[in-house]
Amino acid sequence: MEKFFKFGERGSSAGQELRAGLTTFLAMAYIIAVNPSLLAAAGVPMNAAVTSTCVGAGIMTIFMGLFSNRPLACASGMGINAVVAFTLAAINGADWQVSMAVIFVEGCAILVLVLCGLREAIMDAIPVSLRHAISVGLGIFIAMIGLADGGIIVANESTMVAFGDVTSPKFLVGLISIVATVILYAMNVKGSILIGIIIAVLCGIPLGVTQMPTGIVSALDFSSFGAPFMVDSTGTVAVVRVLTTPILLVFAFSLMMSDFFDTMGTAMAVAKQGEFLNEDGTVENIREILIADSAAAAIGGLVGASSITTFVESASGAADGGRTGLSSVFTGIFFIIAAFFAPVISIVSSAATCGALVIVGFLMMTDVVDIDWTDLLEGFPSFMVIAGIPLTYSISNGIGMGFIAYVIVALVTGRGKKVKPLMWVATAAFLVYFLLS
Known part of the structure; x- marks a missing residue:
């Protein structure tokens, strides 16, 4: 094991990697509750969503560890799962199999681009x-979903959005979730997000928000596996419908763009903590990392877990001493074990995950300082992305608004040459x- 993972060479040990793996799992385990709740809104059976979320994350995190030998963990990506639940479901007539087929096509496309060496060119x-604006826009979008799930904000015909009812049990659980998570995070408690969810779940019992489980352990539900190749409500194989429907192909393209940005930023963030970021800003083993991440996206659609991607929370494990892929192997094992406790996980209400979504949204806001707001070409398109994603309740719409704004501003300011050919294609x-919309 030492010869394969080289943890001795990298100043680590098996015990240190185990601790780092557990730290990463605790930092990102909120996805076990959050992702199924979002996918259930899209029509995926809850137990199947829990199984696919845990097993998909476990398998691809182990693969990432073995293939890249770096401390990065993978799970269903926040933001894209919201697209599946609230945007794709509305477009494809609530056929969740078609939504997963979109994710599958997107993942396969990214994998082909990586294998051909084109992913870096598209990033450039x-x-x-x-890229920074998309992360910020996603952060606001995720926080908005969390606040709505917790009853903190509600729809209002007069003002579009309004403050919720402070006396409602749902509001109280959502508020507890936020307060507990923020306090724990401020105290640097390992697994603060997961613990915040647990506290909110427990407080939701006397308030009637948390429903008691019918059991503790259950068999895995693999009914969502192979979703892209299932027949949808129109009698068409889901992946065939995606490949023959232009608007769904455009969605696959826009999600692919979103995946590009997240992974590159995440890899750099983890590499800095894990000491595999070179002085020139390049990440060691980046090709292996991108291949594993791209394959994870396709596998996510295949198993019905939404797009599986590299989590920035992996940086917590790297900061806690993770230096090799062994920590990822341990994280993956923890995810697979968690899959057997679906009844317990299913009691987690959307209100209880409010704090997790809000704190993740906050963490994604850090990129806002890297945008040059004094330059119209940099600032205005970024603003359109940041405002467009949450205000149109669509990641694709926000990205599209920003891309189009960038091209227009570049042309009118005489900087059209800054727009690269692939940017023209994307616009x-x-x-x-x-x-088409």
């Missing part, structure tokens, strides 16, 4: 400011998408 074509694709 997108302005850095827009044209978004124009088609908006026209």
Whole structure:
């Protein structure tokens, strides 16, 4: 094991990697409760969503550890699972199998681009400011979903959105979730997000928000596995419907763009903590990391877990001493074990995950300082992305608005040459998408 993982060479040990793996699991285990609740809204059976979320994360995290030998963990990505639940479901007539087929196609496309060496070229074509803006926009979007789940904000015909009823049990559980998570996070408690959810679940019992489980352990539910190749409500194989429907292909493209940005930023963040970021800003073993991440996206759609991607919370494990892929193997094992406790996990209400979504949204806001707001070409398109994602309740819409704004501002300010060819292609694709919408 030492020869394969080289933890001695990297100043680590099996025990240290185990601790780091557990730290990463605790830091990102909130996804076990959050992802199924979102996927259930899209029509995926709850127990199946729990199984696919845990098993998918476990398998791909172990694969990442073995293939790249770096301390990165994978699970269903926040933001994209919201697209599955609230955007794709509305477009495809609530056929969740079709939504998963979109994710599957997107993942396969990214994998092909990585294997052909084109992923880095596409990354280079997108302005850095827009990459940061997408992360910030997703953060606000995720926090908005969390606040709505917790009853903190509600729909209002007069003002579009309003403050919730402070006396309602749902509001109280949501508030407890936020307060507990923030306090624990401020105290640097390991697994603060997961503990915050647990506290909110327990407080929800006397308030009638948390429903007691019918059991503790249950058999795994693999009914969502192979979703892209299932027949949808129209009698068409889901993946065939995606490949023959332009608007769904555009969605696959936009999700692919989102996956690009998240993974590159995450890899750099973890590499800095794990001491495999070179002085010139390049990440060691980046090709292996990108291949594993791209394969994870496709596997996520295949098993019905939404897009599985590399989690920035992996940095917590790297900061806690993770230096090799062994820590990822341990994290993956913890995820697979968690899959057997679906009844317990299913009692977690959406209100109880409010704090997790809000704190994750906060963490994603850090990229806002890396945008040059004094430059119209950098600032205005970034603003359109950041405002567009939450205000249109669509990640794709926000990204498209930012891309189009960037091209327009570049042209009118005489900087059209800054727009790279692939950026033109992406902008044209978004124009088609908006026209089709």
